Amino acid sequence: MYNTTEIANRGQVLILPxxxxxxxxxxxxxxxxxxxxxxxxxxxxxIAVGRAETFAENQGAAGEEFVEVKRGAFLWDNDGTIKETHIMSNCYIVDDHTVTATATGSSVAGKVLMVTTEGVAVETY
Structure with missing residues (x-):
């Protein structure tokens, strides 16, 4: 039997360099x-990791500052390509607040959970 330790916040909040x-x-x-x-x-x-919970500005070398990032499902802007037919499909990064259905030259933002007039609910994983 293993006594596997559970992470207190279930790994949903990360402190990243x-x-x-x-x-x-x-x-x-x-x-x-x-x-x-x-x-x-x-x-x-x-690699998409989630939503920044804090502002961070690193004016120095890599890793000198940290940002708190929350994993989960968040509403991002839709570039107009994501439709209801994309639910539970991957969507891709356009910028730090916009997602797209187009994979070319981009990275996965997460899974589309819902499409509304306000944006796209995306689960980062």
């Missing part, structure tokens, strides 16, 4: 690039 000379706005979609947090952007090989 911020990339060099990088500013992350509170409430924005955060991604990892080379292990460091950056504002999400259209680029291949990024």
């Amino acid at each position: 911020v990339a060099a000379t990088t500013k992350i706005e509170q409430g924005s979609l955060v991604a990892l690039s080379g292990g460091y947090a950056i504002p999400a952007k259209k680029a291949a090989s990024l």
